[in-house]
Amino acid sequence: MRKLGIIAGGGAxxxxxxxxxxxxxxxxxxxxFEGSADPTSFAGAPMEWIRASxxxxxxxxxxxxxxEELVLVGG
Incomplete structure (x- = not known):
């Protein structure tokens, strides 16, 4: 299965x-996304903080x- 990149904004x-x-x-x-994503919603997941810019x-x-695949989710 292809590795999924989750570009995370706010919300569940x-x-x-x-x-x-x-x-x-x-x-x-x-x-x-810094200032938007809630790190408790994906605690323990491999991650890095990014800026919208x-x-x-x-x-x-x-x-x-x-x-190999990207999805942008959250507000």
Whole structure:
């Protein structure tokens, strides 16, 4: 299964996707927006903080982490 990159904003949905990945054994990595994402919703998941203005950093991390699919979730 392809590794999923979760670009996480606020709300419950990012954590729900992390839970679904854990339940199915899918490899994942969270790119969490500073000031928006709630780290308690994906506690223990591999992650890095990013800024909304730093999308190039997010793409660099995605390449480094061998992420093959990206999803942007949360408000």
């Amino acid at each position: 949905l990012p954590g729900q996707i992390v839970s679904a990945c854990r339940d199915t054994g899918r490899s994942h990595f969270v790119l969490a 730093g999308i190039s950093k997010a793409l660099d991390i995605a390449r480094r982490e061998n992420i």
